[in-house]
Amino acid sequence: MSAKQKILIEAAKLIxxxxxxxxxxxxxxxxxxxxxxxxxxxxxxxxxxGFEVLTGRMQWFYGRVIEPSLDNPALNPLQRIYxxxxxxxxxGTSPLGExxxxxxxxxxxxxxxxxPLRQALSAFFRAGADRLEHCFEEGKQAGIFREQLxxxxxxxxxxxxxQGMFLLRKTHKDPQIMERxxxxxxxxxxxxxxxxxxxxxxRQEEIxxxxxxxxxxxxx
Amino acid sequence: MSAKQKILIEAAKLIxxxxxxxxxxxxxxxxxxxxxxxxxxxxxxxxxxGFEVLTGRMQWFYGRVIEPSLDNPALNPLQRIYxxxxxxxxxGTSPLGExxxxxxxxxxxxxxxxxPLRQALSAFFRAGADRLEHCFEEGKQAGIFREQLxxxxxxxxxxxxxQGMFLLRKTHKDPQIMERxxxxxxxxxxxxxxxxxxxxxxRQEEIxxxxxxxxxxxxx
DNA sequence: TGAGTAGTACTGACTGGTTGGTCCTAATGA
DNA sequence: TCATTAGGACCAACCAGTCAGTACTACTCA
Numbered sequence: 001m002s003a004k005q006k007i008l009i010e011a012a013k014l015i016x017x018x019x020x021x022x023x024x025x026x027x028x029x030x031x032x033x034x035x036x037x038x039x040x041x042x043x044x045x046x047x048x049x050g051f052e053v054l055t056g057r058m059q060w061f062y063g064r065v066i067e068p069s070l071d072n073p074a075l076n077p078l079q080r081i082y083x084x085x086x087x088x089x090x091x092g093t094s095p096l097g098e099x100x101x102x103x104x105x106x107x108x109x110x111x112x113x114x115x116p117l118r119q120a121l122s123a124f125f126r127a128g129a130d131r132l133e134h135c136f137e138e139g140k141q142a143g144i145f146r147e148q149l150x151x152x153x154x155x156x157x158x159x160x161x162x163q164g165m166f167l168l169r170k171t172h173k174d175p176q177i178m179e180r181x182x183x184x185x186x187x188x189x190x191x192x193x194x195x196x197x198x199x200x201x202x203r204q205e206e207i208x209x210x211x212x213x214x215x216x217x218x219x220x
Numbered sequence: 221m222s223a224k225q226k227i228l229i230e231a232a233k234l235i236x237x238x239x240x241x242x243x244x245x246x247x248x249x250x251x252x253x254x255x256x257x258x259x260x261x262x263x264x265x266x267x268x269x270g271f272e273v274l275t276g277r278m279q280w281f282y283g284r285v286i287e288p289s290l291d292n293p294a295l296n297p298l299q300r301i302y303x304x305x306x307x308x309x310x311x312g313t314s315p316l317g318e319x320x321x322x323x324x325x326x327x328x329x330x331x332x333x334x335x336p337l338r339q340a341l342s343a344f345f346r347a348g349a350d351r352l353e354h355c356f357e358e359g360k361q362a363g364i365f366r367e368q369l370x371x372x373x374x375x376x377x378x379x380x381x382x383q384g385m386f387l388l389r390k391t392h393k394d395p396q397i398m399e400r401x402x403x404x405x406x407x408x409x410x411x412x413x414x415x416x417x418x419x420x421x422x423r424q425e426e427i428x429x430x431x432x433x434x435x436x437x438x439x440x
Numbered sequence: 441t442g443a444g445t446a447g448t449a450c451t452g453a454c455t456g457g458t459t460g461g462t463c464c465t466a467a468t469g470a
Numbered sequence: 471t472c473a474t475t476a477g478g479a480c481c482a483a484c485c486a487g488t489c490a491g492t493a494c495t496a497c498t499c500a
Contacts, residue, residue: 003449018333022241024485036487038450046486099332107391108328112319113238122391149407156397157404160384167383168376171327171342177376184377187369192412223475244459256461258475266460 004042006032012053012219016102019109020050050117057102058124060219065091070131077139081132081158081189085182088162092169092178096220100170104163129155136193145193154193161185224262226252232273232439236322239329240270270337277322278344280439285311290351297359301352301378301409305402308382312389312398316440320390324383349375356413365413374413381405 010032014023025046029036043049062071069075069083091097099105103124111118132155139145165181168174230252234243245266249256263269282291289295289303311317319325323344331338352375359365385401388394 019239019241019329021239022329022333025487026485035451037452037489040487041449100328104387105328108320108325108387109239109242111390111393113242118391118393122393125388125391148411149404153400153404156388157381157401160388160397160401161377161381162384163387164380164382164384167324167328167387168345168380170331171338171345173331173338173342177380180373181377181380184369184373188408188412191368192408245461246459255476255478257463257477260461261474 003032003034003038007034007039007042007049008052008056009219011049012057012102015050015053016096016099016105020106021109025049051120054106054117054120057219061103066128066131070128070135076144077135077142078144078189078194080135081139082186084132085185089178089182092166092182093175094220097166097169097175097178098173101163101166104166125159129159132158143195146195149193158185223252223254223258227254227259227262227269228273228276229439231269232277232322235270235273236316236319236325240326241329245269271340274326274337274340277439281323286348286351290348290355296364297355297362298364298409298414300355301359302406304352304355305405309398309402312386312402313395314440317386317389317395317398318393321383321386324386345379349379352378363415366415369413378405 007028011023011028014028014031017023018027025036025039028049029039039049043052065084065087069087070080072080072083075083092101103121106117107121107125111121129152133151136145136151136154140147140151145151161181161184165178168181169177227248231243231248234248234251237243238247245256245259248269249259259269263272285304285307289307290300292300292303295303312321323341326337327341327345331341349372353371356365356371356374360367360371365371381401381404385398388401389397
């Protein structure tokens with residue numbers, strides 16, 4: 001593994017744990033066993049490191065959660081949404097979830113003080129919301145979901161909820177908060193947003209068969 | 221205004237903007253026009269300052285949002301919940317809301333790295349959730365709400381949602397996110413959690429008459 | 441074939457500034 | 471008179487970043 005790789009991986013972990021500004025370059029280098037001058041060989045600045053860590057995190061999240069769920073053409077819209085929620089649940093109940101959501105953490109820390117990073121994170125969240133919206137819209141056209149509420153608003157609501165539950169899980173140090181709130185989202189989808197009789201049956205088993213083991217590396 | 225008061229007020233603003241660890245004591249003192257030796261006359265440490273700022277923030281939030289809503293005996297349970305949501309909406313759409321929720325921000329920043337502060341924030345969130353739960357439970361007994369879902373779970377869900385929407389509002393710099401997500405909560409409460417025909421009518425006007433102008437000072 | 445060159449990755453030492461906190465003395469005002 | 475405040479100097483540790491140099495590999499060209 002190259003020095004640059006080691007730096008990126010250790011930086012992602014530390015930034016997730018302590019935050020960007022509270023993680024010094026020397027902290028990262030001590031763990032990665034790389035010298036500071038070598039750091040500056042690969043990165044112009046701490047800021048550039050931050051952007052590259054964020055890019056890596058986005059790719060990791062895509063491979064771990066989005067690709068097998070919202071971007072999985074083998075699933076119908078409802079299954080895609082459920083697979084997404086299950087991906088969030090798996091993440092949030094893992095040891096990693098104790099540190100909160102890496103994106104929410106960064107957004108909270110940096111949005112008010114670093115405009116370029118805020119924009120990158122805003123775009124990331126919007127991309128996620130767009131995918132969710134697309135699923136809800138598709139499900140409406142397939143007669144799965146009710147038509148009352150705009151799909152974009154539902155999608156945003158679901159996304160906000162995932163962020164909120166990560167924060168509470170982190171603050172209370174209680175993984176069951178993820179379970180309870182994902183369950184609430186399921187109930188909301190089945191009991192309110194879905195037409196009667198349009199729920200997927202044996203939802204858990206269906207999704208388990210389709211989901212491949214995600215190929216992720218370094219970020220956990 | 222005493223020097224200690226000035227410090228606390230400026231510290232609260234700066235910590236809300238930049239975070240605790242990214243706000244130096246000198247930053248605060250420059251704005252408060254107080255010397256460092258006087259700072260250490262009043263506070264043993266930066267950590268003690270942090271706790272006192274948090275305590276002040278909790279009192280402010282109580283007076284601004286909780287007392288006129290969840291702790292307002294003149295309101296029925298549904299009105300109390302709606303008043304709470306309106307308080308959150310007013311906060312979130314104010315210029316202050318651009319910085320996110322002060323409690324959510326601190327929880328995110330400090331929970332993984334500072335156990336005493338995490339505990340204080342956890343207790344704060346739990347107190348809020350308990351009040352919400354109490355309203356839902358009271359509303360169930362008054363026949364307003366359906367009985368299917370545990371009140372504690374609904375309360376937690378609503379609380380998580382408020383945190384999530386604050387984060388998205390901050391990241392997207394869009395106050396309408398608060399409006400859309402509070403509206404979703406209203407719809408969820410009226411369209412799913414409430415018995416048919418049990419909605420409060422002229423909800424907005426009713427609450428407007430009962431809410432006194434909150435006595436808040438310094439933190440905004 | 442070997443000197444010279446370029447590119448890549450890496451190093452130790454260093455810079456100027458910042459940070460939370462300490463200590464002491466003196467002044468002010470109720 | 472004493473609580474409060476100011477001012478100043480200082481400390482060790484920390485911080486992001488700089489600089490000149492080293493080692494190695496591959497390539498070029500006379």
